[in-house]
Amino acid sequence: MSAQVESWRNMNLHHVPYTLAGYDTPWVLDARISAFERFFQHGFPARRDEEWKYTDVTSIGRRTTLAPDIIPAEPSSDAKLLAWTLAGEGMHLMVFVNGHYDAMLSTVGNLPHGVRLESLAKLLDNGNRFPEKFFDQHYEHTVFSSLNNAFATGGAVVVVPANVVLEAPVYLLFIASGHGEAIYPRNIIIAGENSQATIIEHYMGTLDIHNFTNAITQLDLATGARVEHCKLMQEGPAATHIGGIHAEQAAASELTTHSFALGCHLGRNDITVKLQGRACHSTLNGLYMLNERQHMDHHTQIDHFAENCVSREYYRGVLDGASHGVFNGKVIVHAGAYGTDAHQANHNLLLSRLAEVDTKPQLEIFADDVKCTHGATVGQLGEDQLFYLRSRGIDADLARSVMIYGFANDIISRVGEASLRTHIEHMLLDRLPQGELVKGLL
Amino acid sequence: MLSVKNLHVTIDGKEILSGLDFDIKAGQVHAIMGPNGSGKSTLVQALAGREGYVVTDGSVRYLKHDLLKMTPEQRSREGLFLAFQYPVEIPGVSIAFFLRTALNAIRKQQGLPELDAIDFLGLVRARMRQLDMDESFLSRAVNEGFSGGEKKRNEILQMLILEPKLIILDEPDSGLDIDALRFVADSINKMRNPQRAIVLVTHYQRLLDYVVPDVVHVLSQGRIVKSGDAELARQLEKNGYGWIEAEVAARQVA
Numbered sequence: 001m002s003a004q005v006e007s008w009r010n011m012n013l014h015h016v017p018y019t020l021a022g023y024d025t026p027w028v029l030d031a032r033i034s035a036f037e038r039f040f041q042h043g044f045p046a047r048r049d050e051e052w053k054y055t056d057v058t059s060i061g062r063r064t065t066l067a068p069d070i071i072p073a074e075p076s077s078d079a080k081l082l083a084w085t086l087a088g089e090g091m092h093l094m095v096f097v098n099g100h101y102d103a104m105l106s107t108v109g110n111l112p113h114g115v116r117l118e119s120l121a122k123l124l125d126n127g128n129r130f131p132e133k134f135f136d137q138h139y140e141h142t143v144f145s146s147l148n149n150a151f152a153t154g155g156a157v158v159v160v161p162a163n164v165v166l167e168a169p170v171y172l173l174f175i176a177s178g179h180g181e182a183i184y185p186r187n188i189i190i191a192g193e194n195s196q197a198t199i200i201e202h203y204m205g206t207l208d209i210h211n212f213t214n215a216i217t218q219l220d221l222a223t224g225a226r227v228e229h230c231k232l233m234q235e236g237p238a239a240t241h242i243g244g245i246h247a248e249q250a251a252a253s254e255l256t257t258h259s260f261a262l263g264c265h266l267g268r269n270d271i272t273v274k275l276q277g278r279a280c281h282s283t284l285n286g287l288y289m290l291n292e293r294q295h296m297d298h299h300t301q302i303d304h305f306a307e308n309c310v311s312r313e314y315y316r317g318v319l320d321g322a323s324h325g326v327f328n329g330k331v332i333v334h335a336g337a338y339g340t341d342a343h344q345a346n347h348n349l350l351l352s353r354l355a356e357v358d359t360k361p362q363l364e365i366f367a368d369d370v371k372c373t374h375g376a377t378v379g380q381l382g383e384d385q386l387f388y389l390r391s392r393g394i395d396a397d398l399a400r401s402v403m404i405y406g407f408a409n410d411i412i413s414r415v416g417e418a419s420l421r422t423h424i425e426h427m428l429l430d431r432l433p434q435g436e437l438v439k440g441l442l
Numbered sequence: 443m444l445s446v447k448n449l450h451v452t453i454d455g456k457e458i459l460s461g462l463d464f465d466i467k468a469g470q471v472h473a474i475m476g477p478n479g480s481g482k483s484t485l486v487q488a489l490a491g492r493e494g495y496v497v498t499d500g501s502v503r504y505l506k507h508d509l510l511k512m513t514p515e516q517r518s519r520e521g522l523f524l525a526f527q528y529p530v531e532i533p534g535v536s537i538a539f540f541l542r543t544a545l546n547a548i549r550k551q552q553g554l555p556e557l558d559a560i561d562f563l564g565l566v567r568a569r570m571r572q573l574d575m576d577e578s579f580l581s582r583a584v585n586e587g588f589s590g591g592e593k594k595r596n597e598i599l600q601m602l603i604l605e606p607k608l609i610i611l612d613e614p615d616s617g618l619d620i621d622a623l624r625f626v627a628d629s630i631n632k633m634r635n636p637q638r639a640i641v642l643v644t645h646y647q648r649l650l651d652y653v654v655p656d657v658v659h660v661l662s663q664g665r666i667v668k669s670g671d672a673e674l675a676r677q678l679e680k681n682g683y684g685w686i687e688a689e690v691a692a693r694q695v696a
Contacts, residue, residue, distance in 0.1 A: 383493070388530040391490050392540070392600065393518035393547035402543065406534030406583070413534075441543050 008061040009043075017150055019070045022124025031135040035149030042143045051142075054326045054358045055268055055297040060212055060240060066182050068153045072100035079175040080105060082204055088419040091171040091200075092117055098176060098211075099153040099183040109168070114161040117170060120186055121154035131157065134188050134218050141272055144242045148216040152186035155217075158199060162192035162222070169198035169417055176205035176213060176235060187217040191225035191253075198228045198417050205235035205263065216244045221253035223277060228256045228416050234427065235263035237292070243269045251277025251306070258415055259286040260424055261296045262431070268297040275302065275309040275337075286315040287411040289428060290323035290355070297326035304332065304367075308339035316411050317348040318404055319355035330362040333370050340370040348378045349407050401432040443468045443608055443639045444489075444509075449500035451481075451488045451664075458484040460664035461500070466657075468607075469636040473650055473675060474643045476661030477683040482643050483527070485661070486612045490524040491517050504608065518544075519551035521607030525597040525614055532584035537596065540584045541566060541603055548604055569602045573629070590617040598629045609633060610641045615649040627652030647679035660686050 017036060022028030044061045045052040060066075075083070075097045083105040087093040094117065095105035101119040108117050123131055140146050156172050174185050189199055205211055213235065221227055235241055241264045247255055259269050273282045288296040302311045317325040327346045348357045361374040381403050389399035408428055415421040425442065429435030444466045451459040458481045466472050476482050488495040489502065491514035502509040507520060532540065545565075546556040557565065570577060575595060585593050594614065601609060614626050630640065630653045642653060650658075650672060658675045660668040662683070667690045668674065678686070 382530075384530045385532050387490075387492055387514060388526065388532070389540075390514040391518055391524050391526075392544035392604070393515050393551070394543055395515045395547070396513070398543070398547075399515075402535055402540075403532065406532055409534035438543075441539055441546070 008063070008066055009040075011065060011067070013040075013066060016067050020068070020151065020153060021121035022127075025124060025127040027129065027132050028124045028135075031132070032150045035135070035137070035140070035146045036151075038137065038140070039143055039146040039150055042146070045143060051299065054324070055266075055295065057242065057266070057268070059266065060242070063212060064181065066147075066151075066212070068151055068182050068184050069098050069100070069179075072102065073098045073178050075102060075105060075175070076177045076206070078206055079177040082175055083173060086173060086202065086204075087171040088169070090168045092168055093171045093173065094119075094156050095173045095175065096154060096185055098178070099155075099174070099185050101154045112164050112166060114164060115166055116157065116159040118157045119154055120152070120157050120188065123157060131188055139218065139246060141244055141246055141270055144214050144270075145216055145244050148184050148186055148214050148244070151182070151184040151214075152216070153184050155186040155188070158187070158189045158197070160191050160195040160197045162195060164192065164195045166195070166197040169200050169420070172199070172201045174201065174203045174213070174215070176203070176209050176211040176239060178209075181211065183211055183213040183215075185213070185215040189217065189219045189227070189229070191219070191221045191227050193222040194224040195222070196226045200230045200232070200417070200420060202232045203235050203241060203263070205239045207236050208238065209236050210238045211235070212240045212242075214242050216246070219245070219247035219255065219257075221247065221249045221255055223250045224252045225250070226254045230258040230415060230417070230420060231260070231269070232424070232427070233259070233261040233263050233267060237263070237265055237294075239264045240266045241268070243267075245269065245271045247272070247282075248274045248276055249280045249282060252279045253277065254281040256283040256285065256414075256416070258411075259284075259298060260427070261286070261288040261290075261298075262427055264294065264296065266295050268299070271298065271300045273302045273311070275304050275306055275311065278306045278308050280306065280309040281311075282309070283312045283314070283414075285313075285411050285414050287317070287408055288325050289318045289408065289431060290320065290325055291431070292321040292323060294321070294323045295326075296324075297328075299326075299328045299330075301330040301332070302342065303334065304337040304340045304342065305334050307337055309337065310341045311343070313344040313346075314411060314414065315346045316408060317346075317357060318351065318408055319348065319357060320351040322352070322354040324355070325357045327357070327359045327376075328362065329360070329374065331364070331372060333363075333365045333367045333372065335366045337367045338369045340367060340372070342370070342372045344374040346376045347407075349404065350378060350380055351404075397433045398437060401429070401434050401438055404432055405429065405438055443505060444641075445503040447501050449485075449488070449502065450498045451484055452496050452498055453484065453494060457498070458664055459488070462661075462665055464659060464666055466639045466641060468639050470656045471634060471640045471642065471653065472657045472659060473655040474641060474659045474661055474666075475645065475647070475675060475678060478645065480661045481664040482645070482661055483612060486524060486610055486643055489610060490514055490522070515547070519548050523601055523604055523606030523609045525601060525609065525611040527612040527616055529585045529593040529597055531586045533586050535584050536581050537584055538566070538580040541600065544600070545603055566603065569599060572602065573599055575599065591619075591622040594618060594622065594626055598626065601633065602629070607637065608639050608641070610643065612643050613645065614642065615644060615646065623649065624652060647675045650675045662687055662690055
């Protein structure tokens, strides 16, 4: 192994936990130091590691620094503009600039009684023990989770108590701005029994910024809780984003988590769901729309531990240029999880001969009386469809955009929150020829 | 309105149409009949401008245009409408969106302002009432999961909304029960007017009991071999295509 690849080992990173939120809270510092040790021991994954076979992350280890900004950055005028324009009317908005909470740009608004929407950094600084268990090694899914445990600068803690319905969505906006090099957001979302909430995480970056974002979100759903969660990745074309979404569900809870990946040069989301109580519903939706040399990898893992749970995965990709998409969908039906009903589908549309997709379903079944199905396709725009549209006066470029829109719409239409759905439609159409025209017709 | 002269079309290097001549004037309804493999669908696809249908000789005038120089979308915008035998599914695209996009493309060509959502909906609703169609149809994806009858209905709805000058219907009666057939026939009859030409391409005569054509052409081996009035269709129904092919063969020998 060359010295260059391992250059991050020569950075003085051991001191970083002492500089971050909660440094004088003993459990925080301990958790960070031990997490850093685990990261340092393991190092970044290599492609010989089966889980990282298609995604080369060695460029991260060659960065100038992996240490996050210690002092919150002054938001640029671009960042301010985004904060003022993106969130929908009445949403509970928290803005983070380079991983640090910016209270001035945020509009938390009125929350129902008992609902907490707080800055993680503040809780860590205050010595609050409440987030402690979420920093446990047991929650670390990849080495990037260890790195996030060690270096998380901030994020949102959302707590919705039992039986409370949070009507307006929580909108968490993460802006990569200015000189933000390494950004470590961390969100913890806790939905009490029979509560309901919608959580949006939106990652934005400016055109020129070469940020590395390592974002982890943990979701904990109590019995009967219903959560819709949506992650939008719209960072700049030079950005790297390695994310994790890790959910645990108690009985009869319902989680829908969407992943929309449009930005980034190199992106990866590890999404894991543990179905621990009976009769849970879990739906994982995703759409990656890539161009040029973009690389986006979704690794999902659903663990059916309890009986009679239903899981659904709908992932689609639209790939142009020399982009590369990866989908790996693992479903494990553990012993005793009888009555499991799991379905997974990954469909890909290749718009260019240089674009590439690797898709792999992985079903591991250790229980009887289960229903598990999966399907994956890789195809091109249909000539018959194109001709049909053209024969109705629609020119070829517009017809192609309409077909791509239709293909992607299968995923977008699954978003429950209407304003968000429209926003995503527009994100998509902004990238298509004559997209403006399509927008006008919707 | 449409004048086809000595049309030769090949697919993958194989000649399917070999010198086809055919003329239709505004106000007329023509039926083009022929056995399987005679070149009926090739004619239809070539007139609509489908890729892969290579015209090696001949000409097609449509109104004032050289039809063969036009893209499929230009043909449509100039008023040519093909009702597909097998309408294609477009997943994720609603009928409402599809119709509005198509209509505005055509209106733009005609120098008319685009219809906004409200005016468009007003127009579509009126047309759907005419066809006794449920409004929920509008939010369904184009042809996705449609029954054969629903697909044909959708073609008819488009025809009514786009108000074409030249309508070509490719086997509009295929796969329909008698009620659906009558519905399609009624809709075609309502479209008949002195400014419009209609071409029915069909294997069977049964549709022609309801839509009586001015001229019937018989297509065989890539050529129109016989033309006549509606009586010709009835003869074909009774005697099949064999006698015509025999007649053609006899002529070739002579």
